[in-house]
Amino acid sequence: MHRATLAVTAGRPTPTPDAPLNVPVEFASALAAGGEIEYTRHDARNSRALESVLGALEGGEAVLFASGMAAVTAVLEVCAPDAVATPTVVYSGTAAAFTARGLRRCEQADPAADLRWIESPSNPDLQIQDIPALAALPGTVVVDNTFATPIGQRPLSLGADIVVHSVSKYLAGHSDVILGAVVCSDPALAQRFRDHRELTGAIPGPMEAWLALRGVRTLDVRLRRAESNARDLAQRLSSHPAVSQVVWPGLPSHPAHDLAVRQMDVITPIIGLVPHGGVAHADRICDAVRLWRHATSLGGVESTLERRRRHSGESEHVDPALLRLSVGIEDVEDLWADLAAALSQ
Numbered sequence: 001m002h003r004a005t006l007a008v009t010a011g012r013p014t015p016t017p018d019a020p021l022n023v024p025v026e027f028a029s030a031l032a033a034g035g036e037i038e039y040t041r042h043d044a045r046n047s048r049a050l051e052s053v054l055g056a057l058e059g060g061e062a063v064l065f066a067s068g069m070a071a072v073t074a075v076l077e078v079c080a081p082d083a084v085a086t087p088t089v090v091y092s093g094t095a096a097a098f099t100a101r102g103l104r105r106c107e108q109a110d111p112a113a114d115l116r117w118i119e120s121p122s123n124p125d126l127q128i129q130d131i132p133a134l135a136a137l138p139g140t141v142v143v144d145n146t147f148a149t150p151i152g153q154r155p156l157s158l159g160a161d162i163v164v165h166s167v168s169k170y171l172a173g174h175s176d177v178i179l180g181a182v183v184c185s186d187p188a189l190a191q192r193f194r195d196h197r198e199l200t201g202a203i204p205g206p207m208e209a210w211l212a213l214r215g216v217r218t219l220d221v222r223l224r225r226a227e228s229n230a231r232d233l234a235q236r237l238s239s240h241p242a243v244s245q246v247v248w249p250g251l252p253s254h255p256a257h258d259l260a261v262r263q264m265d266v267i268t269p270i271i272g273l274v275p276h277g278g279v280a281h282a283d284r285i286c287d288a289v290r291l292w293r294h295a296t297s298l299g300g301v302e303s304t305l306e307r308r309r310r311h312s313g314e315s316e317h318v319d320p321a322l323l324r325l326s327v328g329i330e331d332v333e334d335l336w337a338d339l340a341a342a343l344s345q
């Protein structure tokens with residue numbers, strides 16, 4: 001079945017007269033003895049339902065974690081690499097996790113790496129990496145698929161071994177949940193992640209899993225609507241006199257546009273925007289917007305923006321004036337009017 005259908009139908013219980021169509025939120029720690037779960041630090045029905053959907057969408061077996069960072073950390077601990085090949089810029093939390101473990105970072109195509117970490121598109125500079133080409137090199141290949149979502153691209157089918165997600169972003173989609181996931185096609189590897197989760201206790205709560213599953217049900221429509229808004233805004237921004245640079249993989253001006261179009265079914269609705277006037281102007285834009293919200297994080301139904309280098313942990317390779325725009329599903333004319341007014345201040 002198509003992914004839009006799987007997003008709506010996977011993880012549902014077998015129909016029983018008068019039983020709910022979806023798994024209701026179940027608050028429980030202790031369960032009656034004699035079953036296969038026993039205790040909800042091991043597993044839980046709300047987690048299992050969401051895992052079924054994420055697994056179906058990515059084409060593998062999903063294991064939920066309490067946050068995206070718990071998922072990233074689980075991958076680094078289970079794979080225990082010596083040297084990790086990475087793009088110049090990855091999500092700042094992931095970069096910090098590499099540093100905290102004393103991992104040697106090397107060039108993306110370095111044959112000596114035993115782990116290849118791919119973030120495509122990358123946060124926040126929207127670089128695109130050639131997943132099949134990198135997956136053909138030796139080493140375990142991990143793709144952080146947070147920006148693309150499985151509607152945008154399916155890394156396991158492109159040769160990756162492991163997918164990680166910050167479910168907090170597009171998958172949950174309403175800026176109200178912190179959650180993460182690891183997905184892999186090897187069932188033995190998935191079991192190692194489950195064992196790791198039980199041991200570290202990084203299991204999500206039932207409310208988070210339930211909310212995120214509700215979000216995933218509408219992922220396809222949300223992502224496509226946000227992408228359409230992003231396309232419109234990226235084009236308009238490109239000819240705005242206050243704008244120095246627009247970075248969006250769906251624009252022909254993006255250095256990896258052809259690769260992005262080949263590799264992705266939907267382009268991420270995140271836009272990089274560098275205004276003329278540097279950091280001061282970028283900060284004024286964040287203060288001036290009314291409909292857009294100045295906030296970190298991304299992937300919600302609402303449009304948000306922030307200057308990433310305001311965080312000391314952000315990579316020095318990122319332009320200090322770069323604004324990361326997370327385009328939501330509002331009417332694009334309202335989004336444009338607010339942004340254009342803030343840019344012209």
Ligand SMILES: *Cc1c(COP(=O)(O)O)cnc(C)c1O
Nearest residue numbers: 067068069091123146166168179
């Ligand atoms: C946010 C994010 C993470 C971390 O996820 P949390 O759910 O915030 O812990 C990891 N990777 C990327 C690309 C992200 O954007």
